Amino acid sequence: MADSETNENVNQEQEEIIREAEAFACKNKNDLQEEAVDQPSETEVLKTALATANDRYLRLMAEFDNYRRRTAKEQLEFIEIANAKLLEKLSEVLDNFERASLPENRGCDINGFAKGMDMIHDQFEKVLTEAGLQQINPVGEPFDPSCQEALLKQPSEDVKENHVIEVFQKGYRLKNKIIKTAKVIVSAGK
Numbered sequence: 780m781a782d783s784e785t786n787e788n789v790n791q792e793q794e795e796i797i798r799e800a801e802a803f804a805c806k807n808k809n810d811l812q813e814e815a816v817d818q819p820s821e822t823e824v825l826k827t828a829l830a831t832a833n834d835r836y837l838r839l840m841a842e843f844d845n846y847r848r849r850t851a852k853e854q855l856e857f858i859e860i861a862n863a864k865l866l867e868k869l870s871e872v873l874d875n876f877e878r879a880s881l882p883e884n885r886g887c888d889i890n891g892f893a894k895g896m897d898m899i900h901d902q903f904e905k906v907l908t909e910a911g912l913q914q915i916n917p918v919g920e921p922f923d924p925s926c927q928e929a930l931l932k933q934p935s936e937d938v939k940e941n942h943v944i945e946v947f948q949k950g951y952r953l954k955n956k957i958i959k960t961a962k963v964i965v966s967a968g969k
Contacts, residue, residue, distance in 0.1 A: 868906045875899045915950035915961045917943045926950060928960045932967040940968030 819827075879895050915926055922929060922941050930947055938944050943963045950961025 865906075865910050868909075869903075872899060872903045872906060875902065911954050912958075913952045915952060915957075916946060917950075917961060917963060918946055919943065922963070922965045926952070926957045926960055928962050929965045930962050932965050934969065935966040936969060938966040940966055942966050 875895075876899055879892065879899060917923065917927055919938065920943055922943055927943065927950065933944060935944050942965070944966050945964045946961055947964060948962040949959075950957065951959045
């Protein structure tokens with residue numbers, strides 16, 4: 780009989796533990812449901828994060844667009860300033876040409892007039908050189924199609940084949956960029 784009493788006590792204890800566990804689970808389930816009502820769902824959190832990211836993206840795009848416009852405007856201003864300085868120097872050359880072409884300077888002294896023209900030419904060349912312009916003079920050098928344009932090939936006893944005999948029209952480079960190719964006559968050899 781003692782065994783049956785012990786079994787009954789154990790069964791009662793087990794039933795009590797089960798009831799407590801069910802009550803605890805029910806309470807936790809209610810607590811979790813209340814918390815779920817108070818807290819936004821995962822979808823709502825993700826939607827909020829997406830809206831925040833989109834807003835940030837739009838602000839960054841607007842800021843970048845403003846930066847691009849501002850730098851383009853600054854670049855144009857730099858170009859205008861550089862052009863103004865160059866044009867100021869070129870206007871001095873123009874003034875000298877106008878003085879040289881005045882009627883009182885035309886027929887007087889041919890040698891003085893020629894000397895004045897040489898001085899104006901030198902002044903003009905100096906302005907262009909200071910601005911970074913370099914003349915391409917490839918006479919005697921091998922023909923280079925990247926900075927020269929061959930007008931014709933001509934036989935030559937003195938100049939090697941595919942070398943420049945004569946420059947028909949000068950070429951120019953600004954810093955390292957070719958802005959005008961030299962037009963040349965190339966040797967066809969003997």
